[in-house]
Amino acid sequence: MTPSLPDNQGGDGGTAWRRIADALAASIEQGEYEPGDTLPAAIVLAEQYGVHRHTVRQAFRHLAEQGLVTVARGRGTQVSSRRVPYPLGRRVSMRANLGRIGMIGSSRMLSAEVVAGDPEICEALALEPGTPLWRCEGLSLADGTPMGTGTHWLAVARFPGFDKVYRDAEASITAAFKAYGILDYVRRSTRLTARPATEREAALLRIEPGAAVLVSLAVDALPDLTPIHIVNSVFAGERMEMVVEPFGD
Amino acid sequence: MTPSLPDNQGGDGGTAWRRIADALAASIEQGEYEPGDTLPAAIVLAEQYGVHRHTVRQAFRHLAEQGLVTVARGRGTQVSSRRVPYPLGRRVSMRANLGRIGMIGSSRMLSAEVVAGDPEICEALALEPGTPLWRCEGLSLADGTPMGTGTHWLAVARFPGFDKVYRDAEASITAAFKAYGILDYVRRSTRLTARPATEREAALLRIEPGAAVLVSLAVDALPDLTPIHIVNSVFAGERMEMVVEPFGD
The missing domain is CATH 1.10.10.10 (Winged helix-like DNA-binding domain superfamily/Winged helix DNA-binding domain)
Known part of the structure; x- marks a missing residue:
């Protein structure tokens, strides 16, 4: 296929x-x-x-x-390397995806801070503009090669101490969520486009500045579809492909 | 959202x-x-x-x-222009997508020829390797601006005279299918990645050579999921974004 x-x-x-x-x-x-x-x-x-x-x-x-x-x-x-397939189904977990194809996923936190939520981010999280949000950055690797870097936003009130939890979970959102009793979550929407990498992204992903990156803006939600997490990810186009199979779930 | x-x-x-x-x-x-x-x-x-x-x-x-x-x-x-959202649901039609957001979609055929089907393309179409296939190229525009260019493969036996039908349908796959009695079809899978545009793609899309393109390889099927059509599309990253909403269908 x-x-x-x-x-x-x-x-x-x-x-x-x-x-x-x-x-x-x-x-x-x-x-x-x-x-x-x-x-x-x-x-x-x-x-x-x-x-x-x-x-x-x-x-x-x-x-x-x-x-x-x-x-x-x-x-x-x-x-080129063979591109790593990344299924965009109802459940999206980088490590689980990689594990299924025999690759070892790892990730690490790059930063974590509290910000006053931007109106659009807050709206997507069904929060008032300016609500305090965690803004955390992570880097994901497959078999040691950087695949993508992501910026995450979550409500501070819902996820107290997320900076430490996320770091201790080795920048796995799935693992960090478990510490808050969230054992299941779903991908509600993903927007995907392509653009040239910025210099910082290129340095993190070990690609050439200006190389094509696949940019994803995703909203994760509780199983009842309440949004809880937004992540803006930038993947090395030469290493990743997203797979959408509406009938595959 | x-x-x-x-x-x-x-x-x-x-x-x-x-x-x-x-x-x-x-x-x-x-x-x-x-x-x-x-x-x-x-x-x-x-x-x-x-x-x-x-x-x-x-x-x-x-x-x-x-x-x-x-x-x-x-x-x-x-x-940048505002990116045109392109929903990747179970049904994917460029013109219908554009119409919903008030843009006029148009397209034109660039080429049509019969080729001996490549093994991988044939496998995805559940055909024997070497089966005669139409290989047609089209260019899609939104309000007159090129959005993407696609290479389509379909079985000659199933779609006799497709070169003329596709051209007469102004390179609309949905309209061309109707001429063969196919009133409904579904998107079975889409693989998406990013890479730099080739010079030919850049010329067709009126973007810079090397600009980031969103590349999609999609399999369309009859409602019973029998694959009938493969399309490899190259979209201008600066103009398009794909929207995946697993709960939106």
């Missing part, structure tokens, strides 16, 4: 670039090039295959469209 | 950049700067507000995190 993305050019001119793309894809598949490796320059491969460098660039574009490589100006064509 | 993303820096040093960010946000809100406009350079605003240019850059970063501007190397800080 996860087709990759083949054949983004058709027609008679397709043979040479396709052959090169297939050869490179096979080399990546077989581990000759590993995630993070830079492929040889177009001019080098053009010589090797006896084609024009534009043909090699077309092969690179095809591999990029398949998600196999990232073509970035000034740093060549890099082999 | 759509909080924007406030206050990504706290502490004592926050006052000056916050004031500038708020002033710029207000100017954007009031239409003094319009989508696509470039904000004055940091050094200019620094002079104007009597602060260090790093303070202005912090304000820019905050606006970028809110999605109000896009900070791109070498082309300054541009005011």
Whole structure:
């Protein structure tokens, strides 16, 4: 159920670039090039295959469209890691998601402070504007690689001492909630878009500044749908994909 | 239910950049700067507000995190359009989605050809590898602005003459399906990630090459969940956001 993305050019001119793309894809598949490796320059491969460098660039574009490589100006064509799938169902837990695919999820708190709640955040939490909120930042990793960084908002009155609880729970929201007797919660909404990473995000996620990030703004709620938690997450696009299966729950 | 993303820096040093960010946000809100406009350079605003240019850059970063501007190397800080929300429910139709928020959706066919189906695409369509498939490309616009471009795959045997039907339906999959007696279909799965736009995508979407695109790979099915259509879409991150509400259907 996860087709990759083949054949983004058709027609008679397709043979040479396709052959090169297939050869490179096979080399990546077989581990000759590993995630993070830079492929040889177009001019080098053009010589090797006896084609024009534009043909090699077309092969690179095809591999990029398949998600196999990232073509970035000034740093060549890099082999992508396989993206980690992240199911966006009714229940969303990073660690549980990773555990199911045999990866070890970990996270750590970056900061925690009390802020006067912004009107829009408060509205989404069904609170009066200016209500004191925890604003906590965390970083999530899979097998030690940073996947995403998130900013969380929760009501101080509902979650007293959350800074310590969240830190002691190793920045797991699911674990922290249990300390407040919340054994179950549901994802009420997620908004997703893409934008370039800021420098701070790039440093945290160990990606290039300006690399594409998948940005998510999510509202979690009690099983009765009362909103309790908002999280704005920024995921490395090259490492993560969100999976939405309305019939999968 | 759509909080924007406030206050990504706290502490004592926050006052000056916050004031500038708020002033710029207000100017954007009031239409003094319009989508696509470039904000004055940091050094200019620094002079104007009597602060260090790093303070202005912090304000820019905050606006970028809110999605109000896009900070791109070498082309300054541009005011973003408001992102068009695109609900990813059980039924997904671009035009219907846009119509609900008062925008006019349109689309056009870019290409249509028959290809031997790639093994992974065929598997997702529950077909034998190599089955003849339509491979059609379309471009979708909202109020005349390109939002996304998609590559569609469908079985030739199930959809004879799809090239003409799809073109006559003005590249609306929903309308084209009706010509084959399919009055209802459902979104079975969507995978979403972010990556930089290729040059071709950038040209089609009228965004900068390398700008962040939201990439979706979706499987549509008959109401009995038999897969019939795969579409790989590339949306301008600066213009679109996907909305997932598991309890909203």
